Amino acid sequence: MSGVGGGSAAADPIIDGKKLLADPVSADGSKITKAEMKDDRNIRLYVYSAAMGATYPVDVQRPADASVPRPTLYLLNGAGGGQDDASWVKKTNIVNGFLGDKNVNVVQPIGGKWSYYQDWDNDDPVLGRNKWTTFFSQELPPLIDGALGTNGVNAIAGISTSGTTVLTLAEAKPDLYKSVAAYSGCAQMADPQGQEFMRLTVETWGGGKLENMYGPSDSPEWAEHDPVINAEKLRGMNLYISSGSGLPGQWDTLNGPYTLPGGYGLANQIVVGGIIEAGTNFCSHNLANKLNSLGIPATYDFPPTGTHSWGYWNDEFIKSWPVLAQGLGI
Structure with a gap:
């Protein structure tokens, strides 16, 4: 790779x-x-999705040692799809720091804000065409494997709305991911609480129409995609499920490294972030109960504090790494 830089x-x-x-x-x-080629380790790919008729950026960090085929970690951002400042790269030191010496391809798609990365039934006047399950399960993996010379072993991790997505993607194609980590996601889509979370994201924040995803709230499609209802499909995967309690913790401090700026930012993180995290905690416990009832093992972390914010997700990723690494074979 002449002219790009030194390093491995x-x-x-x-x-x-x-x-x-x-x-x-x-x-x-x-x-x-x-x-x-952004530097000697990082590549931005532009991927045309036939299902959506559009091209999306996909950021890749190559393994520390890329001389032999390595596995792939798909790392998903939250509701903004990485199109905003709320991304792993901008809010944590996980990608460039913690994963910097790991022998894994780190793949971060950019796009799909407010979509929950689902295959929507209908195009939305505001959010457009969303066929993200197809993108992640059928379109992107063969391109990543072919272009990057991977060994074909995959894991996936995501926060918040993507904490729901990583479960639906794993259930949609159970042979694709060896490990799945969901941080502060609500695994419920078919019940009123789960749909309220989705409505908040899609409609209040995104300006779209939730019915364009899977129809009215009583449509059977919601149950067909609900991670808790379909939990049996997670059998055989290395699973990591986490959520804080919603009570303020160590990263909820005025102008802290992972706190929204100023007094208003802190109050928003504690009040709004606390309410959201308490809700995801409820959902995550329901998922745990379902997995336990099916005899499907998983690793859980439900600490007594923690709001819906980046400091806790940074910590949870590091805690989850042994689970992810086991599936990746590293």
């Missing part, structure tokens, strides 16, 4: 100069239209 990626076998050697195409015609 200098001998990266997938790259010639600033171009990817492979040019894979998914079964439906999805493809990588461009690759930008």
